[in-house]
Every structure is written in structure tokens, then in C-alpha cells.
Amino acid sequence: MDPQQQSAIQGAKVLMVGAGGIGCELLKTLALSGFHDIHIIDMDTIEVSNLNRQFLFRRSHVGQSKAKVARDAVLRFRPHINIRSYHANVKNPEFDVDFFKQFDVVLNGLDNLDARRHVNRLCLAADVPLVESGTTGFLGQVTVHVKGKTECYECQTKPTPKTYPVCTITSTPTKFVHCIVWAKDLLFAKLFGDKNQDNDLNVRAKKEASSSKETEDVFERAEDEDIEQYGRKIYDHVFGYNIEAALSNEETWKNRTRPRPIYSKEVLPESLTQKNGSTQNCSATDVDDSTVSAMPLLGLKNPQELWGLTQNSLVFIEALKLFFAKRKKEIGHLTFDKDDQLAVEFVTAAANIRAESFGIPLHSLFEAKGIAGNIVHAVATTNAIVAGLIVIEAIKVLKKDEDKYRMTYCLEHPSRKMLLMPVEPFEPNPSCYVCSKTPLVLEINTQKSKLRDLVDKIVKAKLGMNLPLIMHGASLLYEVGDDLDDIMVANYNANLEKFLSELPSPVINGSTLTVEDLQQELSCKINVKHREEFDEEKEPEGMVLSGWTQSPPTKGESASTSKNESDVDVTESSSGPEIASKKRRLSETEPKNHKRETENVEGEDDDYLMEIEDDDLTEIENPMTVSKKKKRVA
Amino acid sequence: MDGEELTEQETALYDRQIRVWGANAQRRLTKSHILVSGIKGTVAEFCKNIVLAGVGSVTLMDDSLVTEESLNANFLIPPDENAYKGKTVAEICCDSLKDFNPMVLVSVEKGDLSARSTEFFEKFDVVVIGYGSLATKKAVNEKCRKLSKRVAFYTVDCRDSCGEIFVDLQDYKYTKKKLEEKVECELNFPSFQEAVSVPWKPIPRRTAKLYFAMRVIEVFEENEGRKHGECSLLDLPTVLEIKKKLCEANSVSESHVPDSLLERLITGTIEFPPACAIVGGILAQEVIKAVSGKGEPLKNFFYYDAQDGKGVMEDISNSFTS
Missing domain, CATH: 3.40.50.720 (NAD(P)-binding Rossmann-like Domain)
Known part of the structure; x- marks a missing residue:
């Protein structure tokens, strides 16, 4: 050396x-x-x-x-x-x-x-x-x-x-991953999670549930209600009644395969207690919460085995019983965890029963766990x-x-x-909002979107800010921090619930917002464009943020001035000779192309790869695509 | 599939990799027996990788005693003289490797690899020779080829920040996933002897220079009776002389093998740990592929050079002449 x-x-x-x-x-x-x-x-x-x-x-x-x-x-x-x-x-x-x-x-x-x-x-x-x-x-x-x-x-x-349109999850699943998301984010959260938590899926569930007066409290278990009866009631409601209700809307099924309602009495014997030994009987054995499992009680050993409808239904009821019998204290504040065996069993079974109903191929617990836990x-x-x-x-x-x-x-x-x-690495992208401070463009309905939507969906989720501050001109609309007094906090909280156009300093078409994160020392500008309608399927967030529609500033050699640049290779066409080798192709910065790239990567057999919570990483660019675009090292 | 199911413990431990190569491949891995000799930096990396992957057994051969130099890139040796005194490299590494994965049987085999009979190699599915001499590589490869069962044969060598891997899988069948279909493929590998004596002239010019440079060094060490890496700048004239002869014999110009590269290879005798990690990683991946029969194997040389950053596969066989 x-x-x-x-x-x-x-x-x-x-x-x-x-x-x-x-x-x-x-x-x-x-x-x-x-x-x-x-x-x-x-x-x-x-x-x-x-x-x-x-x-x-x-x-x-x-x-x-x-x-x-x-x-x-x-x-x-x-x-x-x-x-x-x-x-x-x-x-x-x-x-x-x-x-x-x-x-x-x-x-x-x-x-x-x-x-x-x-x-x-x-x-x-x-x-x-x-x-x-x-x-x-x-x-x-x-x-x-x-x-x-x-x-x-x-x-x-x-x-x-990856996010899925709400109605795909609640009404028209076509892939197994849709069933997993339903089982995990909707059903599991509804039964065992925070009942007050107001995510989109839960709202939908409530609406569906409240469509009939009697079913209003279907998820509430009465103090003395038998657990198995309760489990069967949930089963019949979500796999039977809800499907039947959905089928009544003929419009939905015009071009789709109609799902089949499934009721517990069709797949399970009258009472399970005799058959596999009641849960109550086993409760004497003192086990650690994390190892509680329905599989051994049902004689199931291999997590890679595919279970049929009956087995899934048995696991569903048994897992639900075990939650109430052994882990009662946690109910109400459980969140799905891939390392929680019982939660994985419940979600696998629920997803499979739903898959069966919609004619989607079933999956093993091992596979379902990988999808549900976004396992890398x-x-x-x-x-x-x-x-x-x-x-x-x-x-x-x-x-x-x-x-x-x-x-x-x-x-x-x-x-x-x-x-x-x-x-060879690229030069900095002159239109990068992080390192080049180029304004972003946000299309949003300023009369129907609240400041809270902007903070949650854009500033936190998209821009990845930790401690954000939002300004419109000289007016401070929102900030987070320990040093704020009560009046300010109350003010900001009130602002969160206001529509953008009704804020103290109204944010309307043509407004420019400054968004900062003091810890990251990042500041960026957002140009607001008012738009009335959004496509629920393609733009489920009801707003569209784009960082590259703006033509880049005059800095450097970037020659993009028009919108028809999508296939122009700047390397050859317009940059100065000495930097030509390192210039990025502009086409690459187009979100459209980018999307194609990522689909290539994730597309093969992991269309469920979402955000990774485990170690290592997923955001791999497709080197095959890259190699075509980027100058290779000689 | 072949054999019994994976245990619950195995499924839990190997969960993340089963998601990469499947349960069948994992089962085959747990039944495979690997022989490894010459445990310097790159081979230490390789051993760590296959022990973690969960092969059935690893047998280590390296009777050399621990020296300052062997500590350099080999993290399997604790730098405590009291711990390694009087022990061989294989013994010390065996202790460390056992610790990485209790489900893998790691053991030591004493003696000289090249003196072993053909039958000895029958116990193994994979044989890896690290930093071996030309004679040893040829002899062991021939013995493996004589066996009725197919033993996957590999050599690995690192000098300066460069590395070489050689692979001989004889007649090898594997499955490849093409779109949704599984395709059966077959490859025919030349032996080590055949692969190193391919005439240079018909070999495409863009072939990695390292292939030729390594052959020169191999001959140099063989002629002079040197151990691996026993060389210095003082040897450059002799090395260049050998290069000249080889180029003449192959009727190619001397520029075919750059002098600067040869100089790097004989002076860079201390291993470069990042290169060890990279080459040891590629080698382990190849062994895992061969054992599990899944995926297209490397045929038949691999070169890595930290200076240009490329990791290239070179197929060098007599097909150039035919």
C-alpha cells in the first residue's frame, strides 16, 4: 500500500x-x-x-x-x-x-x-x-x-x-398483496390496534360496517361473549356479509370477476372446541407472549406449506381466540410486527380467506410473512x-x-x-431541490386541502423533513419545536385544520411557500398551482408534487428549455465538451422514465416490495437501464 | 425434494437467504461438504461467507504457523500471541469459524494437499485451493476429475489489489429462469491444465490482462521454487524474462502483458482487505450457485482489479482455436 x-x-x-x-x-x-x-x-x-x-x-x-x-x-x-x-x-x-x-x-x-x-x-x-x-x-x-x-x-x-388505491384494497383486490394490506392495515388494525386511529382504511371499514344499524358494533366484543362465537361473527361479517354487500353494487362487477361470500358454517364444524382442544384448556400452560402460536394447536408445522380454505379458517379463529385469551392486555394498542408469530398467522389466514373469495392464488405463511413484513x-x-x-x-x-x-x-x-x-459519477443535478435549491411545483386543490394534508403528505412523506417550518411570504404558517409557547402551538394547530386558501395568509394559485428543516439545514421553495380534480386511482393523495417540470436555472451547461426534451441526450447534443462525459441525460430526470426504471427493478417477482423496515436496502437502480444511459468507464 | 425438511431452527436462522434462493437450495447447501486450503485474507472471507450461508461442513487445510503477516487481512486470527502460539493457521481459523454458525461442522485436516490420494477428494462436493502453486492446482484438479462424482473445483489468488478465480465444474447442468419459464442449461468446463495452456494469439484482445500476467507469475514461482507471494522488486528482471519467453512462444507482442501490472503483482505482497472481501464474496456466491444448482455459474475465470474497479468474467477455453 x-x-x-x-x-x-x-x-x-x-x-x-x-x-x-x-x-x-x-x-x-x-x-x-x-x-x-x-x-x-x-x-x-x-x-x-x-x-x-x-x-x-x-x-x-x-x-x-x-x-x-x-x-x-x-x-x-x-x-x-x-x-x-x-x-x-x-x-x-x-x-x-x-x-x-x-x-x-x-x-x-x-x-x-x-x-x-x-x-x-x-x-x-x-x-x-x-x-x-x-x-x-x-x-x-x-x-x-x-x-x-x-x-x-x-x-x-x-x-x-408503493401505495395502493383505497378501493382496490377495500373492494376490488386483484393480487395477493392487496389481500395482505387489507388483512394487516385494515382488519388486524381494526380488531387489535388503536380503535381511534383514523387512517383511510379504518374510515372505510367503519363506513361499511355502519351501512346497517345492526352491524355498527360488530367489532365490539361484549364482556361475556364467547370468544369463538365472536370470532365467527367477525369471520361472517368480513368474509360473508361485506362481500355480499359489495356484490349488490352491480356497477363494480361489470368488468370484474365476482367474489364469493364465505361464511364460517360452510367451512368449519359447528363447534371447534371439541375438535382441537379448547384454548381455555391450554391457558394453564404459561407461555411467553411472543411465542403464542395457533399452528401447533392445529398440528401445522411447516411455514412453507400451503393451507387450504379450511385450514386458513381454523387458523383465523384460533389466532383470534389466542389474542383474546393470552394477550388481552395488548388489544387496543397492537401494531402489526413481522416478528409477532400470532399476528403473522392471523394476517396470513385472513389474507388467504379473502384471496379465496376473490379467486386469487393462496400463499404460505412464509411467503405471506415476507409480503406483510416487507422483508428484505x-x-x-x-x-x-x-x-x-x-x-x-x-x-x-x-x-x-x-x-x-x-x-x-x-x-x-x-x-x-x-x-x-x-x-463514472454524475455531476450534481442543477434542478435538484436538495442540493441546488430549485423550486418544486405542487398541484393541489387549495380550497379543499388542509394545511395538515400538505404537512403530512408532502413536507414529511415526500420531502422527508423531520422538524419542518412553513412560511408564506413573511407569514409563518407552521413550525415544530420545543421552544414554542402555548399560543403559538394553538395557532399552528388551528392552521393545520384550515384549507390552504383560508389560512391567515391565503395560499392560492401562484403562491410560493418556503419549507425549511432547521436540523437538516435544508430550505426549499414550493410553487403552488391550484387544480380542481385528481384521479383517485392514479393520484390517490389528491395532490401532485413535481421537482423537475420547472426548467432548470441558467446555472451550468444544462440546456433544457423546453418540455420536449424527454429523449434528448444532452451528452451529445448540447453541453460543453469538457463536461460532456459526465452530463446526465435529462430524460432520466423525467418522472415518467424514472418510474419505468423502478418498475424494472421491483417488477420481477417482488411487486410487493415496499418500504423496507428491516436491514439493508431496496432502492436499487436497475443497472441494466443505467448502463445504457450512463457513460461507462473505459 | 431430496432429503428431509429444514428444521425450525434452520428456517428461522436462514429466513432472509431462503427468500433469495429458496428452501430447496438451502437444503442442498446444508448437505454440502467443502474442502478449503490456503487460508489467507480472501479465503478467510470466503470461509466466513459459506459458514454463514449454512453449508454442511468445511474442512480447512493450512499447516503454516501464524505470523505478523498472516494477521493482516485475516480477521479469523485474534492478534494475541498467547492464543495462536504453536497453532497452525487452520486450527486458529477453525475455532473462529465454528463460532459464526454452530450448525456448520468445521474441522482441520493436516498435511500436504498435493500429496493426497484421489479417494481423499471423494468426500467433498467442492474443493477450493487458495494461493496454490501451479503444480498443486493442476494435480488436485486432475484428481477431482478422475472421480465418478462431480467435485466442483475452484482456485483463488489475490495479489496487490487484484484477484483471480478459476472454476472447473466439468459438465455442468443447471436451471436458469428465463422470464417465467425454467430452462435447463448445460456448460462444459475445461480443466485447469487446459485453461492455462490455451494459446494466447486467438484470445480476444480485450480479455483481462490479468489472465496473462497471472500465468507469468505462476511460471516464475514454479521455476524459482518460490512460495506464493515470495517475491520483490528484485525479481522483476527475471519475471520480465519469463514474460518475454511466453509472449514469444505464443507469438504475441510483449505489450500483451504490461510491465507495470507485473511489477504491481510482485511488489504488492501485502493483501488489500477490501479486495479480499470482494473476491471472497464473489467466490462464495459461485460456490453457493454450484452447490444449489441454481443460477448461471461463472465460466471459467473471474478478475477483479481495484484500480479500475471492474469485476469481469472471462471464458478461456480452446473454443477460440476451433
């Missing part, structure tokens, strides 16, 4: 965000490569399903902090280096711009878009280079983000979690390879070897003989 490289490594102070699949490998490779000063942040604790790849962890560590255990494990083979661990969320206020400024480079091994965007913004604000990474299955990618030199993490739109596909090898690539890029960044920066894709099948494909 050359001396220059050696001193760059030894003098570096590095921040690692994430000690999961990539993180374990990365910490090991950094330590072996001679890094002396490594800080590592991770809020997670260790789970059994991590152990197949997060090799610094053992079974005895389950439940402990990933950052801390990873640190201890690496110190065992490199005792004299400095590793500092933080068992905390990277979005916590203590990790502010000043905290980030102490590092020479930040290395991400994160598992979600939200945290990635947050770290990207802090790195931009602190002017610290970022090496970003992700893997799913055999695919992986590593990218380098240096302010002013290469694009930032948000210069290209990222796939956002992960193997050790890809993480190890990606970690190696991160360290190689980090060393280049430390040596300021700008010409050599590369983004690298790990492929499953070779493309032009390559399994590891390096690509």
Missing part, C-alpha cells in the same frame, strides 16, 4: 451509519484496512434473522445494541483502534451539522430511504463527503456523493413506498462485496482522487462480461 494511502487512512475520522448487514462487513473491512478512528450509529437491536449474515453477532447477543456489539467484536481482532458506538437514531438532534463536521467521510449502510435522505442533507450542510450503499439479494450498489462535485443522493428521485432479501456475500467497494471509494475520497470516484453496481448476471460494473 502506498504511503500516501496509508497516511490518508490513518489520519481519517470516519462515521458509519448502520451496523446491520452492510455495517458489520464494513466495520470489519475498515478495521483490517487500517482505519483508526471509527464512529458508528445504529438504533437497532440484534434479532435471530440477522445472524445468517451479520457475522459479528451471536445468538447470545439477541436483544442487544448492534452498534455496541459490533464494536466489541471488531476490537477483539483490532484491539488498539478507536471505535465509538451510539445506540441511537441518526435523526436525533444530537447528531447535528456540527457533529457531522468532525468527520472526513460518512459511510452509509442504512435500511430506509428516510434516514438516507436525512444523512444526505446533513452531509451537504456539513460539507462532508458521503459514500452511500445498498443491497438486495445478489444486487448491490455503492455511490459517492461529494458536494459540488458529484450528484447528491437526492438528485434523482427514489422509488417511494439478504445474503452475506453481497454485503461483503459492497462493504469492500465502500472502503475503496472512501480511500479515494480521503485522497481526494476525484477523477477516480466511481459508482459500482453488483450484478447477478454479467453485463458485458462484468459482474462488478464501475460507472
Whole structure:
């Protein structure tokens, strides 16, 4: 190793965000490569399903902090280096711009878009280079983000979690994932979650339920009501009565297959108590909540086995009984958790019964769990390879070897003989709202949308802001913070419930809003365009945010002035010669094209891949598409 | 499918990877036996990966004693002299690997790999030679090929920040997913001997230079009786002499193998850990593919060079001449 490289490594102070699949490998490779000063942040604790790849962890560590255990494990083979661990969320206020400024480079091994965007913004604000990474299955990618030199993490739109139109979920499912979403977000939440929680699906459920007076309280269980009877009542209501009610609307079924109502008496014997031993009888055995399971009671062992309608119905009733018999205290504040066996059993069974009703193929518990829990596909090898690539890029960044920066894709099948494909990084996107401060455009019905809708659906969900502040001209419409007095809080809360056009400073067609996040030191402008109607299927949020419809400012060589640029390759047509090789194709920034790209990635067999709550990552660009567009390294 | 079901414990531990390659592939993995020799950085990475993946057993061969240098890229060796004193690299690594996954049987086999009889290799499904000499690689590959059962054969070598993997799966059938259909495919692999003696002239010019450079180094170490990596800048004249001869014999110009690359390979004797992680990762992925019979295998060389960042597959066989 050359001396220059050696001193760059030894003098570096590095921040690692994430000690999961990539993180374990990365910490090991950094330590072996001679890094002396490594800080590592991770809020997670260790789970059994991590152990197949997060090799610094053992079974005895389950439940402990990933950052801390990873640190201890690496110190065992490199005792004299400095590793500092933080068992905390990277979005916590203590990790502010000043905290980030102490590092020479930040290395991400994160598992979600939200945290990635947050770290990207802090790195931009602190002017610290970022090496970003992700893997799913055999695919992986590593990218380098240096302010002013290469694009930032948000210069290209990222796939956002897939959402489904409400009516597809409540009335017209066509895929198994629709049944899962219904079972998990609607039925499970309704039965065992917070009854006051007002999500769209619950509202629908209430409406359906209240269509007839008698069914108003169908989900309420009377104190002395027999659990099995209650379970059968729920079963008949959601799989029988509700389907029958839906069938009465002929219009819906004109071009669709009609679902079949299913009642418990058709599939289950009169009383289950005799058949499989009553739940009440087993309650004497004292078991831990998380291990309560309906499967053994029904003689079901293999999670990969496909259950028929009767088996699913038995699991449905049995799981529901167990919730009331063994986990009564939790009812009312349960949320679905992929590691909660009983919840997974209930959701699998409910989704399968609904699937049967709608003529959709049934799935095993193993498969259903993967869909319901958005479980990432992960193997050790890809993480190890990606970690190696991160360290190689980090060393280049430390040596300021700008010409050599590369983004690298790990492929499953070779493309032009390559399994590891390096690509020159892009220049910053001049119309990026994060690193270039270009205004965004929001189409919204200003008379029918409340400020709350804007805050929840746009500022938080789309722009990923943590502690937002919204201004219209000089008027402050909304902010979040600890230092606000009661009057201000009351004012802001009142504003949240107002329609945009009725705010103290009315937001109407042509208004420009300033949205800021003080922690991320990010500020952006939103130009508001009033629009009356939105397509419920295609635009379920009732508003459309676009960052690239605006023509880019005069900065740099970007020559896009018209809207018909979608297929123009700027590389050849209009940029200056010396930067031509690194210019992005404008077509890529078009949301339309972007969408196609992400569909390619997720499309194959995981159309359910939504937001990942587990480790590692999903937002992989399709390198095949990328390779066609981007200049390859010679 | 073949054999019994995965246990509940296995399903829980391997959950995330079963979602990648399926339960059948996992079952085949848990029944596979892997022999590994020459445990330096890249092979340590490889061993970690296959132990985590849950193969049936891993047998380690490396009688060398632990030195300062072996600590460099091998995280399986704790840097505590009291712990490793008097033990071989294989013994120390065995202890660490067992810890990674209690469901995998890890053991040590003493002695010289090249002295083993053909029958010895019959116990294994996969044989991996790390940092082996030309003679060892040829001899073991021939023995594996004599067996009636198919043993997947691999060699791996890392120098400076470059790596080479060689694969011999003999006549190999596998299934490939094409759109929705499963397609049966078959590949015929040349032996190591055949693959390293392909005439250079017909090989396409864009082939990785590392293929030729590694052959030069191999011959150099063989001629001079050196162990892997036992070389320095002082050896450059001899290495260039060998290169000249090989180029002449193959009737290609000397520019075919850049001097700068050869210089890198003989001077960069300390392993570069990120390259070890990358090459060890690719090798493990290939072994997992071969054992599970799923996915298109690498045929028959793989090269990685951190300097240009490319990881390329090269198919080098006599097909160029025919």
C-alpha cells in the first residue's frame, strides 16, 4: 500500500451509519484496512434473522445494541483502534451539522430511504463527503456523493413506498398483496390496534360496517361473549356479509370477476372446541407472549406449506381466540410486527380467506410473512462485496482522487462480461431541490386541502423533513419545536385544520411557500398551482408534487428549455465538451422514465416490495437501464 | 425434494437467504461438504461467507504457523500471541469459524494437499485451493476429475489489489429462469491444465490482462521454487524474462502483458482487505450457485482489479482455436 494511502487512512475520522448487514462487513473491512478512528450509529437491536449474515453477532447477543456489539467484536481482532458506538437514531438532534463536521467521510449502510435522505442533507450542510450503499439479494450498489462535485443522493428521485388505491384494497383486490394490506392495515388494525386511529382504511371499514344499524358494533366484543362465537361473527361479517354487500353494487362487477361470500358454517364444524382442544384448556400452560402460536394447536408445522380454505379458517379463529385469551392486555394498542408469530398467522389466514373469495392464488405463511413484513432479501456475500467497494471509494475520497470516484453496481448476471460494473459519477443535478435549491411545483386543490394534508403528505412523506417550518411570504404558517409557547402551538394547530386558501395568509394559485428543516439545514421553495380534480386511482393523495417540470436555472451547461426534451441526450447534443462525459441525460430526470426504471427493478417477482423496515436496502437502480444511459468507464 | 425438511431452527436462522434462493437450495447447501486450503485474507472471507450461508461442513487445510503477516487481512486470527502460539493457521481459523454458525461442522485436516490420494477428494462436493502453486492446482484438479462424482473445483489468488478465480465444474447442468419459464442449461468446463495452456494469439484482445500476467507469475514461482507471494522488486528482471519467453512462444507482442501490472503483482505482497472481501464474496456466491444448482455459474475465470474497479468474467477455453 502506498504511503500516501496509508497516511490518508490513518489520519481519517470516519462515521458509519448502520451496523446491520452492510455495517458489520464494513466495520470489519475498515478495521483490517487500517482505519483508526471509527464512529458508528445504529438504533437497532440484534434479532435471530440477522445472524445468517451479520457475522459479528451471536445468538447470545439477541436483544442487544448492534452498534455496541459490533464494536466489541471488531476490537477483539483490532484491539488498539478507536471505535465509538451510539445506540441511537441518526435523526436525533444530537447528531447535528456540527457533529457531522468532525468527520472526513460518512459511510452509509442504512435500511430506509428516510434516514438516507436525512444523512444526505446533513452531509451537504456539513460539507462532508458521503459514500452511500445498498443491497438486495445478489444486487448491490455503492455511490459517492461529494458536494459540488458529484450528484447528491437526492438528485434523482427514489422509488417511494408503493401505495395502493383505497378501493382496490377495500373492494376490488386483484393480487395477493392487496389481500395482505387489507388483512394487516385494515382488519388486524381494526380488531387489535388503536380503535381511534383514523387512517383511510379504518374510515372505510367503519363506513361499511355502519351501512346497517345492526352491524355498527360488530367489532365490539361484549364482556361475556364467547370468544369463538365472536370470532365467527367477525369471520361472517368480513368474509360473508361485506362481500355480499359489495356484490349488490352491480356497477363494480361489470368488468370484474365476482367474489364469493364465505361464511364460517360452510367451512368449519359447528363447534371447534371439541375438535382441537379448547384454548381455555391450554391457558394453564404459561407461555411467553411472543411465542403464542395457533399452528401447533392445529398440528401445522411447516411455514412453507400451503393451507387450504379450511385450514386458513381454523387458523383465523384460533389466532383470534389466542389474542383474546393470552394477550388481552395488548388489544387496543397492537401494531402489526413481522416478528409477532400470532399476528403473522392471523394476517396470513385472513389474507388467504379473502384471496379465496376473490379467486386469487393462496400463499404460505412464509411467503405471506415476507409480503406483510416487507422483508428484505439478504445474503452475506453481497454485503461483503459492497462493504469492500465502500472502503475503496472512501480511500479515494480521503485522497481526494476525484477523477477516480466511481459508482459500482453488483450484478447477478454479467453485463458485458462484468459482474462488478464501475460507472463514472454524475455531476450534481442543477434542478435538484436538495442540493441546488430549485423550486418544486405542487398541484393541489387549495380550497379543499388542509394545511395538515400538505404537512403530512408532502413536507414529511415526500420531502422527508423531520422538524419542518412553513412560511408564506413573511407569514409563518407552521413550525415544530420545543421552544414554542402555548399560543403559538394553538395557532399552528388551528392552521393545520384550515384549507390552504383560508389560512391567515391565503395560499392560492401562484403562491410560493418556503419549507425549511432547521436540523437538516435544508430550505426549499414550493410553487403552488391550484387544480380542481385528481384521479383517485392514479393520484390517490389528491395532490401532485413535481421537482423537475420547472426548467432548470441558467446555472451550468444544462440546456433544457423546453418540455420536449424527454429523449434528448444532452451528452451529445448540447453541453460543453469538457463536461460532456459526465452530463446526465435529462430524460432520466423525467418522472415518467424514472418510474419505468423502478418498475424494472421491483417488477420481477417482488411487486410487493415496499418500504423496507428491516436491514439493508431496496432502492436499487436497475443497472441494466443505467448502463445504457450512463457513460461507462473505459 | 431430496432429503428431509429444514428444521425450525434452520428456517428461522436462514429466513432472509431462503427468500433469495429458496428452501430447496438451502437444503442442498446444508448437505454440502467443502474442502478449503490456503487460508489467507480472501479465503478467510470466503470461509466466513459459506459458514454463514449454512453449508454442511468445511474442512480447512493450512499447516503454516501464524505470523505478523498472516494477521493482516485475516480477521479469523485474534492478534494475541498467547492464543495462536504453536497453532497452525487452520486450527486458529477453525475455532473462529465454528463460532459464526454452530450448525456448520468445521474441522482441520493436516498435511500436504498435493500429496493426497484421489479417494481423499471423494468426500467433498467442492474443493477450493487458495494461493496454490501451479503444480498443486493442476494435480488436485486432475484428481477431482478422475472421480465418478462431480467435485466442483475452484482456485483463488489475490495479489496487490487484484484477484483471480478459476472454476472447473466439468459438465455442468443447471436451471436458469428465463422470464417465467425454467430452462435447463448445460456448460462444459475445461480443466485447469487446459485453461492455462490455451494459446494466447486467438484470445480476444480485450480479455483481462490479468489472465496473462497471472500465468507469468505462476511460471516464475514454479521455476524459482518460490512460495506464493515470495517475491520483490528484485525479481522483476527475471519475471520480465519469463514474460518475454511466453509472449514469444505464443507469438504475441510483449505489450500483451504490461510491465507495470507485473511489477504491481510482485511488489504488492501485502493483501488489500477490501479486495479480499470482494473476491471472497464473489467466490462464495459461485460456490453457493454450484452447490444449489441454481443460477448461471461463472465460466471459467473471474478478475477483479481495484484500480479500475471492474469485476469481469472471462471464458478461456480452446473454443477460440476451433
